[in-house]
Amino acid sequence: MELDKAYDPKSAEEHHYKRWEESGFFAPEINTDPEAKPYSIVIPPPNVTGSLHMGHALQHTIMDSLIRWKRMLGYRTLWLPGTDHAGISVQRKVVEQLKKDEHKKPTDIGREEFIKRAWAWKEQYGNTITEQMRREGASVDWSRHRFTMDESLSLAVRNVFCTLYDEGWIYRGLRIVNWCPKDRTVLSDLEVKEETKKDGKLTYLKYPVMDSDQTITVATTRPETMLGDTAVAVNGSDKRYKDLVGKTILLPLTNREIPIIADEYVDAEFGTGAVKITPAHDPNDYLVGERHGLEQLLVMNLDGTMNAAAGAEFDGMDRFAAREKVVAMFDELGLLEKVDDYEITLPVCERCKTVVEPILSEQWFVKMDEMRDMALDLMKTEGSPHFSPRVPHEKVYTNWLENLKDWTISRQLWWGHQIPAWYDAEGNVFVARTEEEAVAKSGGKDLTQDNDVLDTWFSSGLWAFSTFGWNGDVTETDDLNAFLPTDVLVTGRDIMFLWVSRMMMLTKKFVDKTAFNDCVITGTVLGKDGKPMSKSRNNGVDPIEMFDKFGVDATRIYLASIATGADIRWNDVGVETYRNFANKIWNATRFCLMNAEGAAVDHKSLESLLQQAKEPPEGGTPSASLADRWIVSRLNRTALDVNAALGKYEFHSAVSLLYHFFWDDFCDWYIELVKDEITSWGVEEERSGGEQNLAAKVRILTVLEIALRMLHPFMPYLTEELWQKLPGTSNALHHAAYAGADATIMLASFPPGDERAIDARAEAEMSAVIELIKKVRNIRAEMNISTAIRFTVHVAADAAFQDVFRANEAQILKLAKAAELVIGDELDVPRASAKAVTNDARLAVPLEGLIDFDGERTRLANQIAKLTEEKTRLDGQLLNANFVDRAPAEKVTELRDRSTELESQIATLNNNLEALD
């Protein structure tokens, strides 16, 4: 079989996913081992308005790598996919569509029709991400796909709401909330971000004190709110205003009389030391108002315009226009003291960047005190969730919880879970799961349901258990028993509070379990400019474009290679590295297949090698070749290390281990070392015959096959494509739990690695051979000797290494491009020779007529300088009595040995240098 010369990702990506999905490989049911341990991950549900961005790609890569790894290890794995209904975002999309297509407002078509449109929108556009996930190769169980507004999940929401209400954890109250005038809904604190405005103004207004000619000056950034002022406050200990406390102000433009009060809240040092108090439009003022029994005068509508209470002149006027008008009128009245430029940070709506208006409004809240204690308790007693990396996330999470305020859960939207609360004509509230129940509770009255819906995060908060079938009516399911707690949650910092914390709390509350054991918080993938990717910065990189350009596998393994937990800049060159890696894997396989005639993957072929590593022949020479013993040792070491790294969520080191094993050990050395043995162009007469040749072919195919399995979690398409082409791969290689399934690498067992297969002797011997070859190559390169010239290499070493070099003579000659190897106790070479030392040998290359004496002098001098520098440093340490006394004896011996070794190497090189003269 012959492969194309280069890997074309597209062709592999086209067909495997469909087969995997249709064969049911992604579902936990594929695992037929009744004893199999479960391993589960629920996806952070992307919202239906979204499309795949680099953050998703990173997180999905991590989740899929973990799931594929565990699946191959025989766990009953479930990665559960789904989407959330994204209340505000979908609502906005539908509103825009309505306006554009029909020039209508939501109120023109009514709630019922609007919701129909929203569902239609979701059906049409809401599957973008799920389709993109197929391209990513995500091995999610689509049969368990959930949507936060599915019937069962919606029932769960209603049941949870009712229970929390009945137990007093949910209440309805009049509070200052964050209002987005554009979206016309209240927002939770977490959905409000801050934006610094450099062109802000601080306006100083003079308020006349009644029965006096005095005025009191207040400063404000929102002059229009003065229309709702119901007091002016000063600090009671502020001497400037002492006499004014208790007096009355005639509030300009309104002619209302408002008191001057004393309150601790006022900082005498700040501004004028006098503060206008607007209890209905400012959270601090609200508190002051409560303390002093002030009227809460609402002067604004929920669309950001002023209302009648602001006065006839302002009624209906936009808040910003009203601001200008208020200032102008104060100016006319001579009551405008001044307007200063002022840099101000304003709260804005996270989604639409509209300036958020703090406003007094009646909303539903979740009381957070007990929830918080529950989550803190989980952290303190069980260290749950176990964050990775622990620093700094555990502390940030804990700090946030400690300062938690109540959660505003009502939203003035139509799309979402309508609040299961009904009102009678008198405004009495009846909370129930259905209208019938509510009516029954009311004693048969006519009721109307609350107009608002719940925050999308309220339903997302139930995700860990509602997705497994819990809905309050049904509280036990097989999936729930099998898969909760989920093993790990993989997500970004941005939703740690919005989602992670709430899911912990609600899962504990309703199923008395932790939602997930571990929580991997990924870093942010930054744009090339080092800033978070965003549309406004136009520094975003589209994962799909990367898939097209470099292939899915290259993009995935690159993402895994940067998944350290730290933020990282996107770098096309990095993906290119792994595109090249994919091509390298392709070509290594291509080479093996070109020479695989008559051979097939056979794991028994490595058994004798394992045996020799486990029980080295007593003093004797192992029968298997060094290269074979070495690659098996390296293979197992890599497998052990990769498993360990994945277990610690150190994806970048797993990738690095695999990269270097495959490229350096397998391609650069192993393939080259055994090339002659397996190819038809090898040195025929040196071989013991066809049988030996076949065994070597089987071995290399087998090593390759194991390597592909280790790479599969990161590079699913490429590895499946190649695995299918390797002779001898079949479902016999599957993990026992999947014995019956059609052959696929994704169900093959993941190499666990065997510590006893680590062959220290083979590794030491191989490194002697590699070092020797590298030194010869170095001489050739530095002496500028053409590869066409095959010279003789003289090697001196102790008896054991002489044997090693003799046993590997053919390989050394080939890789060093030498004609002859002369091995002995001492070097016996003419003066015109280039020389070098390794840790285990001395070597020389006679270069009669080729040597550049000056060049050789420089080369030797450089080597001597390098070694001397190291020796000087070591000897300095060894002369230090403190070091020798206090450092571990092992360390001291190690340094001493190294120093002795260096001494001998330097001496040799010096002799070589002198010999040139």
Added chain:
RNA sequence: GCCGUCUUAGCUCAGUGGUAGAGCACUCGCUUCACACGCGAUAGGUCACAAGUUCAAAUCUUGUAGACGGCACCA
């Protein structure tokens, strides 16, 4: 204001007490029959700065400077 992170080769980043690493870029040499998305060989770093702890610090502690994140406040 409070909490926290980062600063390592030209670039992007690993490494977290015991001789500084990778990929890419750079330099030199290769149309070597798996791969030029390649092969071989070099070069390149007082690990931001300062002090301390230690036999030993890129790594631990404190401070300084710069970059950044979260929370709170902002009349």
